[in-house]
Amino acid sequence: xxxxxxxxxxxxxxxxxxxxxxxxxxxxxxxxxxxxxxxxxxxxxxxxxxxxxxxxxxxxxxxxxxxxxxxxxxxxxxxxxxxxxxxxxxxxxxxxxxxxxxxxxxxxxxxxxxxxxxxxxxxxxxxxxxxxxxxxxxxxxxxxxxxxxxxxxxxxxxxxxxxxxxxxxxxxxxxxxxxxxxxxxxxxxxxxxxxxxxxxxxxxxxxxxxxxxxxxxxxxxxxxxxxxxxxxxxxxxxxxxxxxxxxxxxxxxxxxxxxxxxxxxxxxxxxxxxxxxxxxxxxxxxxxxxxxxxxxxxxxxxxxxxxxxxxxxxxxxxxxxxxxxxxxxxxxxxxxxxxxxxxxxxxxxxxxxxxxxxxxxxxxxxxxxxxxxxxxxxxxxxxxxxxxxxxxxxxxxxxxxxxxxxxxxxxxxxxxxxxxxxxxxxxxxxxxxxxxxxxxxxxxxxxxxxxxxxxxxxxxxxxxxxxxxxxxxxxxxxxxxxxxxxxxxxxxxxxxxxxxxxxxxxxxxxxxxxxxxxxxxxxxxxxxxxxxxxxxxxxxxxxxxxxxxxxxxxx
Numbered sequence: 121x122x123x124x125x126x127x128x129x130x131x132x133x134x135x136x137x138x139x140x141x142x143x144x145x146x147x148x149x150x151x152x153x154x155x156x157x158x159x160x161x162x163x164x165x166x167x168x169x170x171x172x173x174x175x176x177x178x179x180x181x182x183x184x185x186x187x188x189x190x191x192x193x194x195x196x197x198x199x200x201x202x203x204x205x206x207x208x209x210x211x212x213x214x215x216x217x218x219x220x221x222x223x224x225x226x227x228x229x230x231x232x233x234x235x236x237x238x239x240x241x242x243x244x245x246x247x248x249x250x251x252x253x254x255x256x257x258x259x260x261x262x263x264x265x266x267x268x269x270x271x272x273x274x275x276x277x278x279x280x281x282x283x284x285x286x287x288x289x290x291x292x293x294x295x296x297x298x299x300x301x302x303x304x305x306x307x308x309x310x311x312x313x314x315x316x317x318x319x320x321x322x323x324x325x326x327x328x329x330x331x332x333x334x335x336x337x338x339x340x341x342x343x344x345x346x347x348x349x350x351x352x353x354x355x356x357x358x359x360x361x362x363x364x365x366x367x368x369x370x371x372x373x374x375x376x377x378x379x380x381x382x383x384x385x386x387x388x389x390x391x392x393x394x395x396x397x398x399x400x401x402x403x404x405x406x407x408x409x410x411x412x413x414x415x416x417x418x419x420x421x422x423x424x425x426x427x428x429x430x431x432x433x434x435x436x437x438x439x440x441x442x443x444x445x446x447x448x449x450x451x452x453x454x455x456x457x458x459x460x461x462x463x464x465x466x467x468x469x470x471x472x473x474x475x476x477x478x479x480x481x482x483x484x485x486x487x488x489x490x491x492x493x494x495x496x497x498x499x500x501x502x503x504x505x506x507x508x509x510x511x512x513x514x515x516x517x518x519x520x521x522x523x524x525x526x527x528x529x530x531x532x533x534x535x536x537x538x539x540x541x542x543x544x545x546x547x548x549x550x551x552x553x554x555x556x557x558x559x560x561x562x563x564x565x566x567x568x569x570x571x572x573x574x575x576x577x578x579x580x581x582x583x584x585x586x587x588x589x590x591x592x593x594x595x596x597x598x599x600x601x602x603x604x605x606x607x608x609x610x611x612x613x614x615x616x617x618x619x620x621x622x623x624x625x626x627x628x629x630x631x632x633x634x635x636x637x638x639x640x641x642x643x644x645x646x647x648x649x650x651x652x653x654x655x656x657x658x659x660x661x662x663x664x665x666x667x668x669x670x671x672x673x674x675x
Contacts, residue, residue: 203369203378204651204670205398206662207390209405209522210550211365211383216347217334218289218296221592222554223429223570227662228381231370233334233353234268236282239573243481245329249277249354250316257323262331264314271337272358279316283308284338286331300591301330301580324610325618329574356666372665379665387523394646395420400670402646404660407524408466414646424468425656427643428478429570431469433636435563438596441515442563446501448633451564452491453498454539460531461639464524468644472637475626476569476577482615483575483622488630490637498539512542518565519545520553529566558588560596566638571659575622579606582634597634 212225217233220226238248249269250262262282269277286308289296304327307319320327334353337345345352351359357379360369366383382399384390391410393399395417406414414420433451435442442448461469471490473479479486499508507513517533519525526547533543548556557565569577580586583606586593605628609621629635643656645664650671654664 203380204400204665204668205380205382206401206403206665207393207399208381208383209385209387209390210520211381212368213551213554214348215351215359215362217336217351217353218285218294218298219348221297222550223568223660226571227660228368228370229334229351229353230355230661230663231357231665232351232355232359233336234277234355235334236262236331237328238332239329243573245326245574249282249335252328255317258320260318260320260327262316262318264316268354271352271354273337273340273352275337275339277335277337277354278313279310280313281335281338282316283310284341285333285335288341289333295589297589297591298333300583300586301576303585322611323613325613325615326574326576326610330576332573385521391646394648397648400648400651401654401668402644403656403662404641404644405522405524406644406646407527408464408468411466411468411644411646419649421647421649421651423645423656424642425658426470427641427660428481428572428658429568429641429660430472430476430478430572431566431568431638431641432472433638434557434565434567435595435634436560437598437634438560439563441513444505445633446505447513448636449491450498450501450539451536451541452633452636453494453501454536454541455491455532455636455638456493456535457638458493459535460528464528464531465639465641468642469639470642472639475629475635475637476572476581477575477622477626478640481572481575483619485623485626488623488626495535495539502540507540509538509540512537512540514542514544516544516546516563518553518556518562519547520550521547522550525566532566557594560588560594568641571661573659575609575618578622578625579610582606582629595634597632599632602628602632 208224210222210224212220212228213222214220214225215229215232217229220229234249236248236250237245240246247265249267250264252260252262255261264277264279264282271277286302286305288294289298289302290305292299304320304322304324305318306321307317309317309319311317318327324330334355336347337352340347340352349362356373357370358373360371360378362368368381370379370381371377372379384393384399387406387410390399390402391406391414394402394414411422415422433455435448437443457471461467461471473486473490474481474484474488477484502508502513505513515536517529519529526545529545529547533545536543547553553565556562557567569581580591580593582593582597582599582602583591584593584598584603585591587596588594602625605621605625609618609625612618612621643658643660645654645656647654648670652669654668657663
């Protein structure tokens with residue numbers, strides 16, 4: 121009897137639950153998923169899945185719109201309340217365009233801010249916020265267009281904001297890393313709200329391409345607004361919140377689509393999260409094994425394209441050991457780049473045959489010689505210095521805690537040991553590692569230059585005036601002939617003359633070896649099948665988020 125009563129009672133509650141379900145259809149927000157998680161002692165992943173079960177495709181939004189007499193905007197919002205989740209190996213360091221230099225920060229700032237100038241597919245300067253004209257050899261006038269003229273706080277972007285942004289960078293006490301390439305500016309004038317003049321101390325045919333810094337509101341600059349954590353720009357994406365370093369939320373201006381950048385340091389975990397639907401997009405920083413695994417999953421799409429980001433070994437040239445050319449040359453001969461490209465990078469890279477610029481760049485040097493793998497030559501260079509395999513030279517090498525970078529460093533460690541170099545491998549979280557590199561606390565390290573557009577990068581990286589905080593001459597190179605060639609190239613009146621001088625400069629850099637060029641890594645994009653319209657850029661930027669579309673699969 122008791123059993124029968126219990127069954128009747130259970131049936132009653134099931135019917136009641138069904139009635140409630142139809143009366144109050146669920147539409148969980150991220151906050152609802154979090155609350156249910158707390159109430160039921162679920163894991164974060166369980167809470168996320170409860171939310172994801174309620175995801176709405178564009179078709180669902182359209183149907184609900186018709187059933188409930190909603191406007192098209194209302195129907196669209198039902199879908200957009202779900203964020204598109206972009207997995208990062210490292211979080212951005214700064215969202216202030218005047219200070220950002222790490223790759224992730226630069227790429228995200230490009231979404232948040234608009235600059236005066238951009239570049240076309242051939243890496244020639246083109247207008248973004250402004251067009252320009254040359255009034256004299258040292259006088260450029262920029263005319264603001266109507267595009268991108270509204271800041272996210274509702275105020276209008278004017279020439280006064282442009283002046284305030286660049287005045288801040290040029291002020292030495294602010295220690296902007298972009299000051300070095302802009303010091304040729306002697307005066308900035310604002311004839312009217314739509315016009316701004318830059319007066320230079322010498323002619324510079326590349327000057328428009330230097331104006332790539334995102335423009336900030338002058339009023340907020342005056343109030344010392346914390347742009348690094350609360351950015352206000354006029355880009356195609358607006359800052360929403362940054363509740364913790366590993367979770368950054370932006371909103372696409374044209375349709376309100378939320379983008380959530382999630383730091384997941386371990387690449388294997390990132391892959392699993394993509395496969396399980398907890399992430400929607402991954403770009404780069406995946407080993408060949410992980411890429412192969414994703415390619416074998418029917419629910420995942422993987423695309424690649426050749427990249428232009430330049431990977432290198434950098435040296436502290438003021439160090440008593442790495443300051444010796446013979447040591448740097450021995451390292452160049454000891455590194456088997458072809459083996460690393462094949463075994464670690466899955467052949468998804470091209471050996472670097474130019475300095476900084478890809479050989480296809482108009483100022484690149486496709487004919488520059490390179491160091492072929494030759495352990496015998498490396499050993500021969502070390503013996504006169506008193507070092508052999510039995511009595512090795514001890515060096516420290518710094519890299520980030522990214523597993524792929526550690527794996528590359530471990531292979532290099534083994535290769536260097538074979539020629540008589542005992543490499544002490546030291547790994548750090550990204551912030552600590554990058555901080556050490558900027559202040560010169562290293563003997564050798566590896567990094568990549570990303571998004572290089574103009575040959576003015578040579579001044580920023582190798583001119584003696586660009587030692588941090590005035591630039592990125594982190595190895596403290598001080599070479600009068602290199603300085604002079606950079607200055608001659610900058611003063612050339614035609615691009616052909618500049619290209620010839622920059623090629624001479626690369627030949628001299630090859631002889632001095634402040635860097636050992638490694639490779640240009642390909643870009644890899646992995647997404648769920650529901651993601652469409654994301655195009656990989658040659659420099660690895662995140663502009664594909666401007667055009668990406670998605671519809672979540674039905675269960």
